Amino acid sequence: MSKILIRGAKVLGGEPQDVLIDGSTIAEVGVGLSDEGAEVVEAAGKVLLPGLVDLHTHLREPGREDSETVLTGTRAAASGGYTAVFAMANTFPVADTAGVVEQVYRLGQEHGYCDVQPIGAVTVGLEGKKLAELGAMHESAAGVTVFSDDGKCVDDAVIMRRALEYVKAFGGVVAQHAQEPRLTEGAQMNEGIVSAELGLGGWPAVAEESIIARDVLLAEHVGSRVHICHLSTAGSVEIVRWAKSRGIDVTAEVTPHHLLLTDELVRTYNPVYKVNPPLRTEQDVLALREALADGTIDIVATDHAPHPHEDKDCEWAAAAMGMVGLETALSVVQETMVETGLLDWAGVAERMSVTPARIGRAAGHGRPVSAGEPANLTLVDTEYRGSVDPEGFASRSRNTPYEGRELPGRVTHTWLRGKATLVDGKLT
């Protein structure tokens, strides 16, 4: 394999350095490295990060290939600077058997844009009644380590307890979509001032917080680790902070859209803003940013949720919930966390690569940018300014809340084990 010299990149936002890739590995990091025999990528002024890892992606294949496929989804991931994504289990059929997870895993390897690590369902058919074959999924070629009924909450306390206990045998983690189902019947948006005015069914913060509180206590009781998906309220932050202070093994994620957007946008009744959990208030957004900065929230995960046009071009109540996010995540984090001074680029690398890889046990990802490590890398032009144009998305779906909005930063190059998947902003 060939050599690539990335010249003058600010590694993790630090002083400019050269990074030499040889084959699938980083051969050398230093100043003034020789470009002999190497293809040179001029990276002056750009920031080099370990390839991003998304612990929460919906790839829709099998079953909803009209929204997204493993191919289109991993191309979107590579465009956004990702080298590994964890694919949620709510497909058709549900990823609740070794067969389905192996298929998804294999498609990711075949396409070669991004490693796809399937997430297994916690319960059969996501129905919350009977544990899926968690061990078989772990032992399959896909090597599943993360289990989630995402889209639905594992609301039965006993099932949740058993799942938490069971996955200890192989170091797995249960990722909970925290949504108390009875408290969110008919829910359309965050319950509060805006829902009261708009007459849309409310999704109260307590529906998320009560499940998180229960689950951290369960995790403590049985000595397991639990991961909280897409945390969205200031109260949830307080509970996770308390749990961590008690030594409970909990991790949590926040989505880019919950770091930027508020429920005020629902006044447009435009279903592009319809998402689960719903957009919350300004106060929640600020609390989430603070918590991501201080480490209470461990990672950013996209909850990339592609939907075809017709599922969003309708009245609010009829519309599907979810937003695409892989291709805009880093820009939103730059705007909300870096440009606000809350996080430096090393902190971004920690929260978008190192820690998600560690939570999901994605070997080879989220590694230091140093000699001998796998060459999973992302190069970002942080000076770039431009408005979001969904027509340019690699994702099959266009349901972005950022159409026409100016966001900073652009991923120009992505390398997966030394192979470029994105060059000058174009997929290979």
Place this chain on the structure above:
Amino acid sequence: MQRHLISAADLTRDDAVLILDTAEEMARVADRPIKKLPTLRGRTIVNLFFEDSTRTRISFEAAEKRLSADVINFTAKGSSVSKGESLKDTAQTLEAMGVDAVVIRHGASGAPYRLANSGWIDAAVINAGDGTHQHPTQALLDAFTMRRRLVGRDAGLGQDLSGKRITIVGDVLHSRVARSNVDLLHTLGAEVTLVAPPTLVPVGVETWPCEVAYDLDGTLAKSDAVMMLRVQRERMNAAFFPTEREYSRRYGLDGDRMARMPEHAIVMHPGPMVRGMEITAEVADSDRCTVVEQVANGVSIRMAVLYLLLGGNEPAVSHTRIEEK
């Protein structure tokens, strides 16, 4: 005036007073042997009802016909929510037919807003009730009824409801009538108090321009009008209150309670009334209860709204125009 009427909150004080004044003129048409104006001749209006409401549809239809519009009634059976795209599809069909205005009733909050703002259609959109959101012509007809009774039919022209104290009682949480009335009555200068059990008051109500009370008896003596809201029996099964009897004891309007209201005060109800639970027959049938007037006033208000939205640039109905027939 805006091009559409989606929410009572979109109306300025002057818009609202103009509509009420115009409705007074429209009401005179109803007193004449030929109850028809040529105003909207050649215009096509569709009554697009995704949710059954015979009363509202007939009221709009009567208003449209009195203004000589061509009327199409379109009742979409089944829920558009389950079909997803049908609102847009239907809208585009109507657009192709060259419709000038769409009067829409929909079970989903925001559907009329979407219809007016998504580029699916050019016609004027009039919200005839959307989910638990808004029902602006209901609020206008209520305000019209209050102005007539509390200020005066002729004395009321050009006037708003400054200083009037209105109490709205019942299922505020699920009521588009309550939302619309709070917005409009505030715009017209009235002081509004909502009275309901806490389970039927929305979280977030604290930013509304009104007071909230849980005790009906405490508010009656200082009310110029008491508006009773519909309470659907199925709310009981969802534990919003313990029993029908308990609701009735705490929030129902009976003769004793009515006696505690000031002598001039009126009792209102958007209908249909659940007699016995929300309101006793004694109250419903008393001459202080304006339910029947509200129905008649609904036609005048809807004529005024249609006229002002579709009647071109003239500010209001001119007397000569009305007189010429």
